[in-house]
Amino acid sequence: MSDASAPAQPTAAEVRAAAEAVKAALDRHLEAVERRTGEDDPAVYAAFNALAAAAEAYDERLYDRYDEVTPFEIPGADDSMPPYTGPDEPNALSVLIRRDYAVVEPQRLLAQAQRVADLDRDETADDTSAAVVGASVHAALGVLFGEFEPDEIASRHKEFGLEEGDSTLWVSAADDLPEPGEWLSTPFDQADPERVVCRFDVSSVFDDEDLDEDLDDPSPA
Secondary structure, eight states: OOOTTSOOOOOHHHHHHHHHHHHHHHHHHHHHHHTOOSTTOHHHHHHHHHHHHHHHHHHHHHHHHHSOOOSOOOOOGGGSOOOOOSOSSOSEEEEEEEEEEEEOOHHHHHHHHHHHHHHHHHHHTOGGGOOOOTTOHHHHHHHHHHHSOHHHHHHTGGGGTEEEEEEEEEEEEESSOOOTTSSTTSTTTTOOGGGEEEEEEEOHHHHHHHHHHHHHOOSOO
């Protein structure tokens, strides 16, 4: 008995039509690139997304009909930033950074923080001003991040009992430098993805994808 709920297999004509759509999308993408008006031309962005969608549709139909796949992969629209709409010649920029950490060794964190607090007490020779970390992870984090720059924390995170999670850095263009103190109360509320000049992401998910690709590759080392 056939499964009436199963999707219908695409016909050979539908696969051929999907292939022709990819060819047309390639031509439109090339034409948009040749006519681009700037580094972040919205027409190029739109043509790129159309090409990605056409390639994905063709790949799906090819697999469903012939159990074959294409030798290339085009990232979809969800994997990229929206088109840039900021100034062509930015007069200022903002660098937005987020780094996530897990506290995996609380005792190491507490010991390192207390060491810093003890050194501060020795330098000031004032026992009343010395921080006592005790068993408070909250206090320990305050001591360490008050003592070390974020970049030093990132490079020495294992010493402090921390484990890295995902991180991202956005370089966002601005028309002018904000007035001093203007955004300090809500520093991340005005992050506009359409003004991001470039971004850099670090995540273990990328390592997992690389591992999957290696496992799928049967070629000898």
